[in-house]
Amino acid sequence: MKEYWDNRYQDEGFIWGDKPSSTAQYATVLFLENHVQTVLVPGAGYGRNAKLLSDSFEVDAIELSPKAVLLARKMDNKTNYIEGSLFDLLPNDKKYNAIYCYDLLHLFTQLDRRRIIEACMGQLDRDGVYYFTCFSNEDAAFGIGEEIEENTFEYKKGKIAHFFNKEDLEDHFKNSEIIETGTINEYLEYSNRSTRVYKLRYIFGKKR
Template identity: 50%
Template sequence: MSEYWSLRFAQEGMIWGSEPSPTAQAARDIFRQHNVKSVLVPGAGYGRNTKVFSDEFKTLGIELSEDALKMAAEWDPKSHFISGSVLDPISEVQVDAVYCYDVLHLFLEEDRRRLVANCLEQLRPDGLLYFTSFSDEDANNGCGTLLEPGTYEYKEGKYAHFFSEEDLRQHFAGTKIITTGSCVETLCGPLGKKHQYILRYIVARKSALSK
């Protein structure tokens, strides 16, 4: 996994251009309404989405790829980026909110559970989660080799989990789910080439009784 992303960032630079996802702007609006002061962004890439938060929230990005981290430090100097895996315990710091864009679907089930658990561990009680992931309504769902239920190697060397709404909710069982939805996401590459896919998002709150 780390080699795949390192190679892509090294070869393609800002793979998805510099515009943030509309979901990051939606998350920022929700975080504002809930008086959030600090945001964790696991798998932050080169900071395309952290930049939406870092003007007004203390923003911490975790990222595995050193090439992405170099770009992130330049693109979004107001965020603090840490080199590391989101599958390891993340940091000592507790945050008010987590925004995680298109990272959850990269893992097999055990690691997906670990990612969610690690994020909950970093989140203060009553804190907010905003996650996005590939949808089972996307055209790539069902393509290629089935690795686990809902998870396909849809391109050579690249697999992803495609979430139904129920599956996504199930990954966040134990939290208070505020809303879920799906939308068409348009990515614009550095050379202006556009790519569309369908993603799901979930907004949830950590139970005040959790530690």
């Protein structure tokens, strides 16, 4: 995983452009309504979403790829970027009011997805809130490649993705208070100017 992402950031730089996802804007609104001051961003990439969040909150961001962390620190001097795997860095003693996690969860098989959610919940304060996004089963890439677990496909060589339906997403977060779920069309322009619309799901909730 580390080699894959490092190579991509090395070759493509700001892979998905430098603008934040609309989900980071929406999460900001939800976090402000919930009096959030501190946010953890696991799998932050080169920080296009953490940067927006750091305009309103104190943000720590965890990222596996050293190349991405280098890019992130250049464009965002407010977020505290921590290089390493969240599996090694979490749990730790620091608690946050909120977690924003964009398109990380679907990169893992079931056991690791559950581990990530448990680890993230462990970092939240009492009443802390979370906002996660992930691939939807309505995305055009659903069903491509070998199915290695239910709704999880090796859609590129050596790269898997899990495609969530609503019930599946809610089941992953069943130990929390789910406040809202939904789908969005994420329009992305890649660094080589090609474009793609992704169907994503999001979930917003509160630690129970």
